[in-house]
Amino acid sequence: MSRPPITGTLTDTLAAARRQRGRRRAGQLAALAAVVLALVALTLMVGQSVTPPGDVARVLLGRDVPGAGFTIGTLRAPRALMSLLTGLSFGLAGAAFQTMLRNPLASPDIIGISFGASGAAVAGIVFFGLSGSAVAPVAIAGGLGVALGIYALAWRGGGVAGARLILIGIGMAAMMQSVISYSLLKASTWSQNEAIRWMAGSVNGATLAEAVPLALALAVCGGVLLLRARDLEALRLGDDTAAALGIRVGWLRITVLLAAVGLVAFATAAAGPIAFVAFLSGPIVSRLIGPGRSLLLPAALGGAVLVLGADWIGQFALPMRFPVGIVTGALGAPWLVYLIARSNRVGAAS
Amino acid sequence: MTQSLVTEDLAAGYGSRAVLHGIDLTVPPGRITAIVGANACGKSTLLRAMSRLLPPRAGRVLLDGKEVHRMPARALARQLGLLPQAPLAPEGITVADLIGRGRHPHHGPFQRWSREDDAAVAAAMEATQTVDLAERAVDELSGGQRQRVWIAMALAQETDVLLLDEPTTFLDVAHQVEVLDLLVDLNAARGTTVVMVLHDLNLAARYAHHLVALAAGRLHSAGPPAAVLTEEMVAHVFGLSARIIRDPVAGTPLMLPIGRHRSGGAGWGS
Numbered sequence: 279m280s281r282p283p284i285t286g287t288l289t290d291t292l293a294a295a296r297r298q299r300g301r302r303r304a305g306q307l308a309a310l311a312a313v314v315l316a317l318v319a320l321t322l323m324v325g326q327s328v329t330p331p332g333d334v335a336r337v338l339l340g341r342d343v344p345g346a347g348f349t350i351g352t353l354r355a356p357r358a359l360m361s362l363l364t365g366l367s368f369g370l371a372g373a374a375f376q377t378m379l380r381n382p383l384a385s386p387d388i389i390g391i392s393f394g395a396s397g398a399a400v401a402g403i404v405f406f407g408l409s410g411s412a413v414a415p416v417a418i419a420g421g422l423g424v425a426l427g428i429y430a431l432a433w434r435g436g437g438v439a440g441a442r443l444i445l446i447g448i449g450m451a452a453m454m455q456s457v458i459s460y461s462l463l464k465a466s467t468w469s470q471n472e473a474i475r476w477m478a479g480s481v482n483g484a485t486l487a488e489a490v491p492l493a494l495a496l497a498v499c500g501g502v503l504l505l506r507a508r509d510l511e512a513l514r515l516g517d518d519t520a521a522a523l524g525i526r527v528g529w530l531r532i533t534v535l536l537a538a539v540g541l542v543a544f545a546t547a548a549a550g551p552i553a554f555v556a557f558l559s560g561p562i563v564s565r566l567i568g569p570g571r572s573l574l575l576p577a578a579l580g581g582a583v584l585v586l587g588a589d590w591i592g593q594f595a596l597p598m599r600f601p602v603g604i605v606t607g608a609l610g611a612p613w614l615v616y617l618i619a620r621s622n623r624v625g626a627a628s
Numbered sequence: 629m630t631q632s633l634v635t636e637d638l639a640a641g642y643g644s645r646a647v648l649h650g651i652d653l654t655v656p657p658g659r660i661t662a663i664v665g666a667n668a669c670g671k672s673t674l675l676r677a678m679s680r681l682l683p684p685r686a687g688r689v690l691l692d693g694k695e696v697h698r699m700p701a702r703a704l705a706r707q708l709g710l711l712p713q714a715p716l717a718p719e720g721i722t723v724a725d726l727i728g729r730g731r732h733p734h735h736g737p738f739q740r741w742s743r744e745d746d747a748a749v750a751a752a753m754e755a756t757q758t759v760d761l762a763e764r765a766v767d768e769l770s771g772g773q774r775q776r777v778w779i780a781m782a783l784a785q786e787t788d789v790l791l792l793d794e795p796t797t798f799l800d801v802a803h804q805v806e807v808l809d810l811l812v813d814l815n816a817a818r819g820t821t822v823v824m825v826l827h828d829l830n831l832a833a834r835y836a837h838h839l840v841a842l843a844a845g846r847l848h849s850a851g852p853p854a855a856v857l858t859e860e861m862v863a864h865v866f867g868l869s870a871r872i873i874r875d876p877v878a879g880t881p882l883m884l885p886i887g888r889h890r891s892g893g894a895g896w897g898s
Contacts, residue, residue: 288750289743289746506737512732515717518712519712521679521680521710522705523729524705568720
């Protein structure tokens with residue numbers, strides 16, 4: 279089409295503003311990544327005892343360090359890795375759901391998808407004797423089942439209404455939690471630690487072997503989500519506008535749904551449904567970095583900050599030891615109440 | 629090069645409800661077309677079917693002879709734009725950022741934003757006089773400003789054909805005229821083919837080169853406003869008695885409704 283000739287000045291101004299925004303965003307992402315790395319270092323170095331960075335590095339490089347080998351290699355490193363991976367996964371999946379459904383309440387841990395994965399995993403372990411790598415597929419099936427169930431129930435006349443979907447999801451979450459409770463009651467051999475892991479999420483006793491499938495899932499599902507980040511941003515303008523911009527909305531929804539549920543399910547199979555990390559991460563980073571840009575990558579980093587920080591606080595900064603899910607749960611619950619109160623004020627129609 | 633947009637025996641609907649039946653329509657390239665009709669007669673549905681938001685039940689929509697529902701989504705979005713009736717502005721998004729979203733179909737997943745994109749956004753801002761609003765948040769703008777910003781986003785998409793679904797709803801009369809003047813400017817400056825759904829018959833007759841009247845999902849008449857906006861058409865399409873006079877301002881037909889009250893004996897045959 280013929281664009282009328284324009285003066286270069288406005289174009290230059292816009293280009294300069296864009297470059298400045300790009301630099302600011304790169305700076306923000308670098309700062310978030312630095313916080314994540316600092317918390318990983320904190321988890322590796324500071325526990326019941328403080329290990330100097332040199333010893334930590336030697337253990338990670340596979341050398342034998344008397345007195346530190348077990349603490350770092352068996353306890354702290356797998357714990358740090360698991361916290362990092364679950365945080366990235368929950369943060370990314372949460373922001374993907376919230377962006378796709380245009381609602382901060384539409385996070386997998388609020389609308390029952392995390393609990394669906396957790397419930398299916400627990401039921402599989404208790405009633406069918408599953409273990410190890412057989413748990414993840416069951417968790418995925420549980421998460422997907424809940425997601426599809428919510429969609430089917432919320433479907434009305436050619437579309438899915440936001441408020442309806444979230445209320446149905448909250449109901450689903452309650453049902454799935456009762457499945458978890460029932461399964462835990464039926465199993466006589468559970469330790470308190472395992473029970474808490476499936477109810478609220480915990481990285482206690484994490485092993486490197488458990489982290490491998492999650493790392494793969496993060497690479498695949500996370501990669502898919504980041505590739506679709508720009509399309510997801512366009513979806514925030516409404517389904518019709520997104521379609522007019524050349525996005526196949528139905529296909530995008532299915533892709534994002536599968537990838538995000540996959541991430542949540544693998545993370546849940548590894549560490550339980552770490553409460554509210556998916557829900558909190560996106561809104562927190564959006565307040566830090568401002569509106570208008572895709573939240574997926576920042577929210578992933580924010581999720582890692584939340585899990586690493588909350589786990590360390592739960593272990594060492596409180597009078598007694600709490601698993602990470604209890605700490606994030608205490609952070610997330612007031613925010614949930616605030617959002618629900620606010621959404622009712624804004625209008626029941628939305 | 630402007631492109632031809634044609635529907636052939638087009639039928640469309642939602643669920644079990646058929647809305648459009650056998651629409652044969654040729655949109656004149658490089659001109660402004662307004663679709664008019666009573667509430668729920670299928671005006672928006674026609675626009676949605678023409679832009680592939682809604683798959684046709686039967687018939688075809690052809691853009692330059694190619695069927696739009698078989699074209700790749702991104703390629704179509706570079707040629708045909710649509711501004712829906714109620715687009716959503718994400719909380720806190722700035723005007724410049726929102727207008728930039730119009731560049732989406734010109735990007736692949738790995739493509740970086742280019743100077744070409746900046747130039748398109750700058751041109752869209754200048755055409756819609758939104759330059760001064762660039763750094764403002766869209767949600768704090770007035771209705772008229774916001775509509776200009778949305779049109780700017782559609783312009784940044786740089787399509788030859790632009791469809792607009794009731795671009796003047798929720799605007800007062802001054803802003804309605806402002807938006808329509810803007811569309812005439814665009815049509816004149818860029819040769820963009822404009823197709824819009826309009827509620828106001830008189831504004832439609834004044835601003836459109838080509839008027840399309842729908843009645844109950846079927847094409848009633850199409851052509852220049854003087855041929856389409858007739859007393860017979862208003863009676864058939866809206867079920868309303870009316871007089872048509874010459875608009876003393878624009879010279880186009882002007883419809884004066886005749887209700888049961890306050891019509892001073894100007895009804896049929898008087």
